[in-house]
Amino acid sequence: xxxxxxxxxxxxxxxxxxxxxxxxxxxxxxxxxxxxxxxxxxxxxxxxxxxxxxxxxxxxxxxxxxxxxxxxxxxxxxxxxxxxxxxxxxxxxxxxxxxxxxxxxxxxxxxxxxxxxxxxxxxxxxxxxxxxxxxxxxxxxxxxxxxxxxxxxxxxxxxxxxxxxxxxxxxxxxxxxxxxxxxxxxxxxxxxxxxxxxxxxxxxxxxxxxxxxxxxxxxxxxxxxxxxxxxxxxxxxxxxxxxxxxxxxxxxxxxxxxxxxxxxxxxxxxxxxxxxxxxxxxxxxxxxxxxxxxxxxxxxxxxxxxxxxxxxxxxxxxxxxxxxxxxxxxxxxxxxxxxxxxxxxxxxxxxxxxxxxxxxxxxxxxxxxxxxxxxxxxxxxxxxxxxxxxxxxx
Amino acid sequence: xxxxxxxxxxxxxxxxxxxxxxxxxxxxxxxxxxxxxxxxxxxxxxxxxxxxxxxxxxxxxxxxxxxxxxxxxxxxxxxxxxxxxxxxxxxxxxxxxxxxxxxxxxxxxxxxxxxxxxxxxxxxxxxxxxxxxxxxxxxxxxxxxxxxxxxxxxxxxxxxxxxxxxxxxxxxxxxxxxxxxxxxxxxxxxxxxxxxxxxxxxxxxxxxxxxxxxxxxxxxxxxxxxxxxxxxxxxxxxxxxxxxxxxxxxxxxxxxxxxxxxxxxxxxxxxxxxxxxxxxxxxxxxxxxxxxxxxxxxxxxxxxxxxxxxxxxxxxxxxxxxxxxxxxxxxxxxxxxxxxxxxxxxxxxxxxxxxxxxxxxxxxxxxxxxxxxxxxxx
Numbered sequence: 190x191x192x193x194x195x196x197x198x199x200x201x202x203x204x205x206x207x208x209x210x211x212x213x214x215x216x217x218x219x220x221x222x223x224x225x226x227x228x229x230x231x232x233x234x235x236x237x238x239x240x241x242x243x244x245x246x247x248x249x250x251x252x253x254x255x256x257x258x259x260x261x262x263x264x265x266x267x268x269x270x271x272x273x274x275x276x277x278x279x280x281x282x283x284x285x286x287x288x289x290x291x292x293x294x295x296x297x298x299x300x301x302x303x304x305x306x307x308x309x310x311x312x313x314x315x316x317x318x319x320x321x322x323x324x325x326x327x328x329x330x331x332x333x334x335x336x337x338x339x340x341x342x343x344x345x346x347x348x349x350x351x352x353x354x355x356x357x358x359x360x361x362x363x364x365x366x367x368x369x370x371x372x373x374x375x376x377x378x379x380x381x382x383x384x385x386x387x388x389x390x391x392x393x394x395x396x397x398x399x400x401x402x403x404x405x406x407x408x409x410x411x412x413x414x415x416x417x418x419x420x421x422x423x424x425x426x427x428x429x430x431x432x433x434x435x436x437x438x439x440x441x442x443x444x445x446x447x448x449x450x451x452x453x454x455x456x457x458x459x460x461x462x463x464x465x466x467x468x469x470x471x472x473x474x475x476x477x478x479x480x481x482x483x484x485x486x487x488x489x490x491x492x493x494x495x496x497x498x499x500x501x502x503x504x505x506x507x508x509x510x511x512x513x514x515x516x517x518x519x520x521x522x523x524x525x526x527x528x529x530x531x532x533x534x535x536x537x538x539x540x541x542x543x544x545x546x547x548x549x550x551x552x553x554x555x556x557x558x559x560x561x562x563x564x565x566x567x568x569x570x571x572x573x574x575x576x577x578x579x580x581x582x583x
Numbered sequence: 584x585x586x587x588x589x590x591x592x593x594x595x596x597x598x599x600x601x602x603x604x605x606x607x608x609x610x611x612x613x614x615x616x617x618x619x620x621x622x623x624x625x626x627x628x629x630x631x632x633x634x635x636x637x638x639x640x641x642x643x644x645x646x647x648x649x650x651x652x653x654x655x656x657x658x659x660x661x662x663x664x665x666x667x668x669x670x671x672x673x674x675x676x677x678x679x680x681x682x683x684x685x686x687x688x689x690x691x692x693x694x695x696x697x698x699x700x701x702x703x704x705x706x707x708x709x710x711x712x713x714x715x716x717x718x719x720x721x722x723x724x725x726x727x728x729x730x731x732x733x734x735x736x737x738x739x740x741x742x743x744x745x746x747x748x749x750x751x752x753x754x755x756x757x758x759x760x761x762x763x764x765x766x767x768x769x770x771x772x773x774x775x776x777x778x779x780x781x782x783x784x785x786x787x788x789x790x791x792x793x794x795x796x797x798x799x800x801x802x803x804x805x806x807x808x809x810x811x812x813x814x815x816x817x818x819x820x821x822x823x824x825x826x827x828x829x830x831x832x833x834x835x836x837x838x839x840x841x842x843x844x845x846x847x848x849x850x851x852x853x854x855x856x857x858x859x860x861x862x863x864x865x866x867x868x869x870x871x872x873x874x875x876x877x878x879x880x881x882x883x884x885x886x887x888x889x890x891x892x893x894x895x896x897x898x899x900x901x902x903x904x905x906x907x908x909x910x911x912x913x914x915x916x917x918x919x920x921x922x923x924x925x926x927x928x929x930x931x932x933x934x935x936x937x938x939x940x941x942x943x944x945x946x947x948x949x950x951x952x953x954x955x956x957x958x959x960x961x
Contacts (some may be wrong), residue, residue: 456961471961481956486950489904492878499586513871571860573867578843580866582858 196266200273207242208279209235215278219404220380222284226317226361241508243282244313250288253296258309260500264502287311287318289441291364291383294434298381298422307362307383319386321351321365321408322431329568331366332375332428336544338382345369345382345420346411347390353562357393357406360386364434370425381427383419390414400554438563439515440507455525459532476531483524490517507577516569519559526553587653594654595600597634598661605630606667608837608930614668615787615933621745622789623668629701631669638699640679645695652676652822656829656884663833664943666933668788670704672826673742678705678823681767682752685807685815690769694748706746706772707819708737708793715946717752717816718762722795724753731755731778731805733768733798741944743791745956746772750819751795755810762813767806774798786933786940821898824945825887828880828898828905831941835873835905835912838934842916845923862919867916876901876908896955903951906942913938 190198212235223229223236231237243249246260249445251267253259292311295304310316327334336349347367357363362385370378386393390413395403422430459471459480471477497510530537530553540547560566575579586594592675606627614624631637632910638653642646648654655676662671664902675698682694697703709717722735733753743749749770772779782790807815846857856862883901886894913935918925924931942948 222781226648235759335616359877448771454959456956456959460961463690465961469960470956478952479961480961481952484955484959485900485952486875488900489875489879492882492900493875496878496881504584510874517871517875518865550608567864574863576869578866580843580846580857580863581855 193269197269197273199272201276204273204277204279207239208239208274208277209233210435211235212239212280212282213278214280218278219284221280223280223282223314224284224317224356224359224360225314226285227315228361229314229317230357235469239280239282240314247312249283249314250292250308252401253292253308253312253422257296257304258312268502283314285314285317286320286360287316290434290438291318294364294381294438295421296428297433298430303383303421305519315490316361317356317359319357319360319363319408321354321357321363323353324350325352329565331431332379334363334366334368334379336367337371338369338380338415340369343417345415345417347382347384347410347415349410351380351408351410352396352405354393354408355404355562357386358395362386363391364421366427366431369427376428378425379427379431380424381421381430382415383421384413384415388413398554399557400551402551402555404499431575436508436511436563439511439569442515442559443445443562444520454484455528455532456484458529476528479531480528483521483528486521487525490521493517493536501550502568510570512564512569512572512576515563516560516566516573519556520566522559523556529553587657590650591654591657591726594650595657595661598636598658599664601634602661602665602667606662606665606669608666608933611666611787612667612930612933620781620789622742622787623670623745627667627953628669628704631675632699632701635699636671637675637696637701638679639675639953640683641695641699642683645691646699647679647695648699651827651888653881653884653888654678655822656826656880659826660829660833660880663830663937664837666837666937668833670742670745670789671832672823673707673746674698674705675702677707677819677823678750680746681707681806681815684818685767685812689803694769703747703886704742704745706740706743706749706791706793707823708740708743708749708751709816709820709945710739711735711737713738715943715950717765717820718813719759719763720752720754722751722753724755724757724766724768728801730799731766731768733770733795733800735865737793737795737797738782739944740791740793742789743793744779744789747773749777749793750806751793752812752816757810764810765812765816766809767812767816768800768804770795770798770800770804770805774800784917784940785936788937788940817895820945821895822887824902824951825880825883825898827941827944828876828883828901831905831909831938832873832877832880834934834938834941835876835909837940838909838912838916838931839866839869839873841931842912842919845920849921856919863942865915867917869912872908872911873952876905879904894906896958899955902946903948903955906938906948909938910942 211233223240245260247255248260248270248360251260251262251270255261286449293309295307322331324334324336335408338345338347364383366379367382368378369380390411392409393406397403398405464472466472497507501507529549533549537544537549635648638647638659639650643649679698682691711721724731724733749772751768751770752947753766753768754764755766776796778794779791782792784790846862847855849856883897886897916931917935920929922932923929
């Protein structure tokens, strides 16, 4: 037996013993996730146990080095782990912007001390992170941000405001872009700092959205003290970190929507909800045509995701392909939810117990942010035009 | 998804080098202008045979190269890029797949070596009306003596005018529309009662209409099972469709590349038109679509090679998506070339015409989308 096959057998046995039954329903929505952190309330004993066991083994972050709380697995082994988890419908044990965004950036740009301090707590789900990027005046033009960090010797004093900070009201720490040089060109005066949201002077205010949810916040900094030990990479070189991290974020967002093509197809849902004609076809030929087009696009996008991940595993550097995934994945998901509303008809427009208080409508409205957050579709197209197609002046 | 192996990468490289030198678009243009009836150059096909490409799928024991369909697809993609005209898909892909999967030992040894040496060309005659519909096969094959008597007409037969032998789908029982009752026959094109009329098409390739009037064949002409030919035919068609999808991605890429070059060269308002955001975003969208098309074409080829039970599904996605994307690429290409895109002197129009034909062949995107929806139960 090859080492990888041995690993597979051992992994399967371990998962069989350690994955609680209620964590095997394959649920992967934001709501079903365990986000961890100081104030996390576990939804079940199984959820707590699952995070603890996986965290202790470093398998919440399988490919991170062991000394930083990771599993130390090779890409191949991590793939085996993912496959074995999928085979039993295991939920992700832990979701955290620390895993998907900060972690990769710290691994690349952080000091040894910073990695030792922060990564194991992410791996074990002890600290929940949020991302301080956008500001009221700095959206697509992120680099024009104005939140300032003034140099006070061994520390900075931070003042300013962030917006669209996901779950800022629930997070323990923030990774934040601040301006440390107001005279330099805009990309060259930005620094990347970390601080505790419990620090004096930090306040948050949830923003009510068109879906009724309030996942995003306005975040205010009023003379917040940030130790210089929490500066990642060099002062005024925060844009390098920010860009690297955005690439990860985009890839993640894109892949997320690719993964959503699993489960029941739109067509099956439509056949169930609208009924079929004598040939077994959805009783609305025009809708059926739109559904199958969406399905085709989703399957083609799935094929692209597979090919990108195979290339990534083979060590190819991917660069701006993350913008391709982000752009298409989010647009596809928006179309998917438009179709779900089309087939739902008036039943899904009601805000009643029967419609789960308008669950489908809320999901549909939520998707409208997909092509805005993490860089709008138009920003992604611009990156593709400039970086991949080498078109001028873009 | 697995990446290409070393043999496949080498094949792709040598195909790219050979075709861009020996069979570039200027060769196709010259052939079209000369009005060559076969729709391809026989010299080029002889060189294909020497390179081992005519026999790309032919097993080594029959003198071929023994590649799998992914290898053939990589070649098809390079041919799409250069608009190389050849009987590759009809003979090297579809007829070879038919003979390998369905042929008797005698049929294999009589035909596979001849495919590999380039001495025999084949056509696959399926459709009888303007839209692809293999189940609607009506061409009648009636038992007669110890053989069959064929009557009917096939249209839109690729390489129909130059083929030495024809693999023809015929109805031996049931009604048009039934998948049962279809039988495949291997018929030499010179057989009495077979009439071929070349059909000029917008892409200047070698299509023909084939008429069968009281054509007598022996029982040895049957390829596969009597009445049970449909499933085997679908596999042959899927091999052709997957390679056609790959060809379409090659054409889409080439059309896109030449459009990008044109945008960079062409100046208006004192600047290259490629600096306009209205065009940049459309180009970026097209790039995204082409990346997806390439991925699903390769996935369909790999599924075919792995004998995956849902190969047909990957093929349907690939043929539908690649046809749509290639058509988007050429439509955007012509528009972005402005008035020049409407002239025969520019190559973009040649791609537009071929993408339309290749998209239609063996089922257009709507046909494959419908197949997908039917099978998924909606």
